Amino acid sequence: MKIFRILTISTCLGGIVLLSLAPIISAQYETTTILPAQTITIDKKSQQYFESCYAYPIHLNLNQKIRIKFSVFYENVTATLKIFGSGSYNQYLKENQTNAPQNKIGKYFVYSTHNWNQNPGGTYVQSVTAAIDDSYDIEFMGDGSGSGIWSEPGDYVIIVYGNNAFVNSTEVKFNIEITTDGSRDSINTTISSIGCVLLIAAAVLLIVSIKKEGMI
Amino acid sequence: MSIPKARTEEGASSKLVDRILNIDHKKATKFIFYGITIAIIFGTIALVSRSISSNATNWQNYMTNKNNYDYWSGLIGYQEYLERSKEIAIQAEFMKFQVAIFANIARIGVNIGLLLVLIGFLGYSAQKEFDSRYRLISLIIAGVITVVMMFTLMFSNITVNIA
Numbered sequence: 001m002k003i004f005r006i007l008t009i010s011t012c013l014g015g016i017v018l019l020s021l022a023p024i025i026s027a028q029y030e031t032t033t034i035l036p037a038q039t040i041t042i043d044k045k046s047q048q049y050f051e052s053c054y055a056y057p058i059h060l061n062l063n064q065k066i067r068i069k070f071s072v073f074y075e076n077v078t079a080t081l082k083i084f085g086s087g088s089y090n091q092y093l094k095e096n097q098t099n100a101p102q103n104k105i106g107k108y109f110v111y112s113t114h115n116w117n118q119n120p121g122g123t124y125v126q127s128v129t130a131a132i133d134d135s136y137d138i139e140f141m142g143d144g145s146g147s148g149i150w151s152e153p154g155d156y157v158i159i160v161y162g163n164n165a166f167v168n169s170t171e172v173k174f175n176i177e178i179t180t181d182g183s184r185d186s187i188n189t190t191i192s193s194i195g196c197v198l199l200i201a202a203a204v205l206l207i208v209s210i211k212k213e214g215m216i
Numbered sequence: 217m218s219i220p221k222a223r224t225e226e227g228a229s230s231k232l233v234d235r236i237l238n239i240d241h242k243k244a245t246k247f248i249f250y251g252i253t254i255a256i257i258f259g260t261i262a263l264v265s266r267s268i269s270s271n272a273t274n275w276q277n278y279m280t281n282k283n284n285y286d287y288w289s290g291l292i293g294y295q296e297y298l299e300r301s302k303e304i305a306i307q308a309e310f311m312k313f314q315v316a317i318f319a320n321i322a323r324i325g326v327n328i329g330l331l332l333v334l335i336g337f338l339g340y341s342a343q344k345e346f347d348s349r350y351r352l353i354s355l356i357i358a359g360v361i362t363v364v365m366m367f368t369l370m371f372s373n374i375t376v377n378i379a
Contacts, residue, residue: 030291067293112287112294120287122294139295149295 004212008205015198018191026188034058034066037177044170046101046161047080050093053101054160056178057086060142063151068109068158069177070128071135079162079174080129082106083140086155101161108144111136124149130174236335237342244339251332258325265318272311279304327365334361 035056046052058066070081083106084092092100110122114137124146128136142152162172239247283304287297340346340354 065295067296110293110295112297114288114290116288120284120294120297137290137293139293141295 004205004209008202008209011198011205012202015195015202018195018198022188022191022195025191026184029182029184029187031067031179031182033177033179035176035178037069037175039173039175040160041171041173042160042162044163044172046172047163048098048101049096050089050100050159051096052161054174054176055089056158056176057155058158058178059155060140060151060153062153063141064153065139065141065151065181067179068138068140069135069175069179070130070138070160071175072130072162072173073133073175074173075132076164076166076169077162077172077174078129078131078165079160079172080127081136081138081158081160082127083109083156083158086157089157089159101159106159107140107142107156108146108149109138109140110144110149111138113137236338239335239339239342241340241343241346244336244343246336247332247339248336251329251334251336253329254332255326255329258322258329262319262322262326265315265322269312269315272308275311276304276308279308323368327368330361330365334358334365337361 040054042054043052046054060066068081070079072079080102082101082104084104085107088104092104097103106126108124108126110124111128112120112122122139124144128138130136139149140156141149142154142156144150158178160174160176162174164170164172280301283292283297283300286292286300287294292300337354337358341351341358343351346354
């Protein structure tokens, strides 16, 4: 009977602990890093040919969203980020037209400015150009329009090309980091569900123990 | 013309009533205990459900402010902000609506509990070895429970205001 009671109490405590910890543990999985923050160097020839551009392929599932932190902190450098569908990108790559990276129009994405003095808002664009000390917080879901973006699952390529205005340098340096939605919600649901099941089990054990002791 | 079987002493309906009236006081006490337990559990469910519903707007305001804060802090982007705003709105709507589901389930549960309590008190009132005043009080309590059950079944909103 004593073991039964200890089992009931520990099951109940386990349930309460799991229910309390679920949001804390799941918060650690808010985002998943696809590409860690790093500085990339390309040649300024990239603004003329797709083959010289920085290209990072990504796959998006339904309602999946990627977040890109794109910045330039180097003098004389301007870098432009665009996102193409992988089909279009491969076609442009084969065509190998001069100035194609500048002329081709990419998919819509949104960038945010986190101004504490303004209501939340975003700007919907098809490309962003970062000059010295510019930083962009970009979200992409597949496609969009001038007033919003939406989910279009598929394969995409993030490309960056740029220019260095200094005559003695052809280097274009920029910083990029890519993250995506983490498994926060599913982890939270799983841990909370286990907690609920343990609480129900504790209640059942309590009823059984009361019945065994002959109280009812 | 003969009397239908159901109305005779051997009929099924008379047997059920007899069984209720002939329960011993120990069994009647059990009925009352189980009935009260069931009524308390379902009553608690109804109260919790109502509390969640009445606090839904406060929860929505808090979550909206937290969403703004997360955006301004740079933890989330504008698209994530929009998605969370819509999630908060739909969840608040559900928190307001869920009372319609759970309160009705709880009402059925409470009525089943009260029915068991009613059977318990009817059983008390039929105990021949009990004092007549005790039996009368039991019958009155059973009657009061019946009235409460009838009111809760037939009317959705009963409020008692004590000035």
